[in-house]
Amino acid sequence: MPGASVLEVARRHRVCTSLVYRWRRTLLRDGVASEALPLPGPAFIPVEVAGAPMVPHSEPLGPGVVEVVGPAGQRIRLAPPIDARVLKTVLAGFA
Numbered sequence: 001m002p003g004a005s006v007l008e009v010a011r012r013h014r015v016c017t018s019l020v021y022r023w024r025r026t027l028l029r030d031g032v033a034s035e036a037l038p039l040p041g042p043a044f045i046p047v048e049v050a051g052a053p054m055v056p057h058s059e060p061l062g063p064g065v066v067e068v069v070g071p072a073g074q075r076i077r078l079a080p081p082i083d084a085r086v087l088k089t090v091l092a093g094f095a
Helices: 006-013 017-027 084-093
Strands: 066-069 075-078
Touching: 006 017, 066 084, 075 084
Parallel strands: none
Antiparallel strands: 066 075
C-alpha cells in the first residue's frame, strides 16, 4: 500500500525486512505494481487407506505376559504383575 512502512509490514507478517524488500522488488516492474497472480483454490486429493496385513508374531511371550489382540489386529502386551483393573480397562477398550 502506498505510504506503508517496510518495518511495519515485516512486523505484521513476522518476517525480516529484507524479505519484504524482495517481495516488493518482485512485484514492482518499472515503478508499476504488477497484478497479483491468482492463488489456486483448496482442493481435495483422493486417498485410499489400505489395511496392513496382519502378521502373526512368532516371538514367544515371556512367562505371565498377556497379549490382547483387537478386532482390527491391534496388539497390546501386558507384563506381570498385571493389575486386574488395568486388564479390565484394556479389554473394555476392545469391546
